Amino acid sequence: MSEISQYALDMADKVEAFVREKVVPYEKDPRRDHHGAPTDELLMELRGLAREAGVLTPHIRADGSHLTQRETAVVLIKSGLSPLGPLACNTMAPDEGNMYLIGHVGSPELKERFLKPLVEGKGRSAFFMTEPAEWGGAGSDPSMMKTTCHKDGNHWVINGRKTFITGAQGAMVGIVMAASAEEDTKGGACMFLVDLPDDAIRIDEVPNTIDSSMPGGHATLTIDNLRVPAEHMLGDPGEGFKYAQIRLSPARLSHCMRWLGCCIRAHEIASDYACRRMAFGKQLIEHEGVGFMLAENEILIKQSELMIDWCASVLDTGSLGTVESSMAKVSVSEALMKIADNCVQVMGGTGVTERTIVEQVFREIRAFRIYDGPTEVHKWSLAKKIRRDWRKAQEAAAKEAEPA
Known part of the structure; x- marks a missing residue:
């Protein structure tokens, strides 16, 4: 098992102090888009504060190397102590997963052009994989992909549709996946x-969704004769599904890290509410029905x-960890859903208001049980x-039973 360096532990402490002292006061900031997500103006202001505090993109060292997955966990959990924390620290999806993928697969030229500005927190990115169900395209089964690409001289031309593309609206970098x-x-x-933006990528809709933590929402879009220089292909042709696994396994785990931080805060x-609120002659927490939920x-x-630590340890061995990340995704997302639900229940009417982040955490965790693979898909994969x-x-x- 890889050791957690003092550097990572110190960085986690810095991130926690920054989120609690600087980010939490912004949770009531009114700069939100049509479905309640922070605007890019708010995002960049928070990242400016993170840059000053030395906690911007804390999971990537100054030399460009990534922390181990175990080290990443201690840092990302702390960044998640506020729904705004991962945005401020540049550890949020889809950027964190996209940076990981480009860092592991991209050429030096692609890293300089596309990865560097993301690491520096200068803009956002999007990962274009999921396709509309009514189009018969890829969802949890990427082999159903209908978006296509073909060569045209020294370019590739891409056509198709994508949906639930987190952060597409307002992103500066896109990773587009297409069947060759x-x-x-x-x-x-x-x-x-x-x-991004590119005139060949038309956003058709950005629906209101139950979650509201990610700028740009979850867009449905059409790709119409998008021309991409051949040198902008990420990795080798025909290997996209393999690269998707390089990204998705650690990205699932990173989601678990960040949302665990949110649930710890909720x-x-x-707990504070239950220890202060009086009912029927004693503190709420003294009533077994409440105290047991918090326990x-x-x-x-x-x-x-x-x-999370177990799955991170497996990934640190160099394994793709698809089985382990599926187990972690199911176990942690379901556990966090119960935690968030308990918090709402303990706080009663206050728990369903915007007076605290508890109501938002409940909504975010409900969405988390679906994205990066619904619980049922991961269980089906494990059953296979x-x-x-x-x-x-x-x-x-x-x-062995055959005769010699």
Whole structure:
């Protein structure tokens, strides 16, 4: 198991102090878009404060190297102590996952052009993979991808539709995934880095959603003859699905880290409320129905911390960790949903108002159970592995039983 460096521990302390002292007061800031997400004006103001405090993009060192996943966990959990914390510190999705992918797959030239401004917090990015269900496109099953790309001289031309593209509106960098029509790619997917905005990418809709923490919302858009220079392909042609796994496994875990931080803060608020509020002659927390919910929260928080640390340790070995990240995504998202629900319940009417962040945390965690793969998809994937392992065991037993 990789050790957590003193650098990471010190950075986590700095991030926590920054979020609690500087970011939390902004939670009531009215600069929000049509569905309640922070505007880019607010985002850049917060990032300016993070830059001054030395906590901007804290999971990437000055030399461009990433912290280990275990180290990233201690930092990102602290950044999540406010819904605005990951935005301020530049640890929020989809940027954090996109930076990870470009850093691991991109050429030096692509890193200089596309990664550097993201690390410096100068703009946002978007990951274009999911497609509209009514179009028959890719959702949890990326092999259904209908967006296509083909060569045209020294460019690739992309056509298709995408949906639920977080942060697309207002982003400066996009990673577009498309199925290749070229014979030498064997029908595999390709990934491209694109400058945004681009007239060939038309945003059709940015719906109001239950969550409201991510600038730019979750857009549906049309890609109409988008021309991308061949040198802007991310990695090799036809390897897009492999690269998607490089991004998605740690990105799922990063979501767990950030939202655990939010639930820790919500639990603090609910606990404070229960210890101050009097009902039926005693503090709320003295009533078993309330005290037991908060006790359950303490247990679920610790379970989530352990699950995150275990999965991070696996990823630090160099494994893709798809099984482990699926387990973590299911376990942590379901545990955090229970924590958030308990916090709302403990606080009663106050818990469903905007007086505290508890109401928002509940909404954000409900959405978290869906994005980066719904609970049921991950369980289905794990069940398939159980069947595969059983078949292998049966085959091995049968082979061993064969006469010499």
